[in-house]
Amino acid sequence: MGPDILLVDDNGVQAATRKAILSRLGHVVIVANDGAQALEMLDRSAQRPRLGLVITDHLMPGMNGPEFVAELRERFPQLPVLVLSGLAEAEDEYGDLDVSFRMKPLPPDELLHLVRALLQEPIGRTA
Numbered sequence: 001m002g003p004d005i006l007l008v009d010d011n012g013v014q015a016a017t018r019k020a021i022l023s024r025l026g027h028v029v030i031v032a033n034d035g036a037q038a039l040e041m042l043d044r045s046a047q048r049p050r051l052g053l054v055i056t057d058h059l060m061p062g063m064n065g066p067e068f069v070a071e072l073r074e075r076f077p078q079l080p081v082l083v084l085s086g087l088a089e090a091e092d093e094y095g096d097l098d099v100s101f102r103m104k105p106l107p108p109d110e111l112l113h114l115v116r117a118l119l120q121e122p123i124g125r126t127a
Contacts, residue, residue, distance in 0.1 A: 002025065002026055002027045002052065002119060003027065003050055003051060003052025003053065003119060004027060004028045004029070004030060004050045004051050004052060005022055005027050005028070005029045005030070005051075005052065005053045005054075005055060005115070006030050006032065006038060006041070006042070006051060006053070006054045006055070007019060007022070007029055007030065007031050007032070007054075007055050007056075008031075008032045008033075008034065008035060008037075008038045008054065008055070008056040008057060008060070008068065009031070009033075009055075009056070009057040009060070009084075010033050010034055010057065010060045010061055011057070012033075014057075015031050015033075016031075018055070018111065019031055021108045021111055021112065022055075022111070022112075022115060024112070025112060025115065025116070027052075028050070030045075034060045034061060034062050034063060034068075035056070035060060035062065035063035035064070035065070035067060035068025035071070036062055036063050036068075038054070038056075038068065038072075039068070039071055039072070039075075042072075042075065042076075051076075051079065052079075052080070052119050053079070053080045053081075053082065053115065053118055053119055054072060054079060054080070054081045054082070055081075055082045055084065055115075056068055056069065056081065056082070056083055056084070057083075057084055057085070058083055058084065058085035058086075058087065058090045058093075059085065059086075059087070059090075065083055065085070065090070065093070065094075066093045066094055066097065069081055069083065069094065069097045069099060070097060073097055073098070080100070080118040080119070081097070081098070081099040081100070082099065082100045082101075082102065082114065082115070082118060083099045083100070083101045083102070084102055084103075084104050084106060085101070085102075085103065085104060086103065086104045088103060100114065100118060102114065
């Protein structure tokens, strides 16, 4: 089993769909509804050492994507982060936060390929 993935998205349907897709790779996928909940989970999580990737939406209530990633970077400066957004101009908001940015919708195969690359897993790996 590979490292855990933290998925942050306020849209329950999209989160459930992405969790199902990512689970095919054999990872534990932890879902948070927003950035504040994700940071709280990380602060108290025993699974934190297994965390290998964070995937976050850009627009969320409360703490938006750039705010969340800035907070995350203070705690985990080297952790790979994938930001998904339907707004192309949103990429500019991440400046020097060292994220991978992709436009939604992201086809499942492309999401899986990107996650493998960010986790530096062999492309042929199956669960």
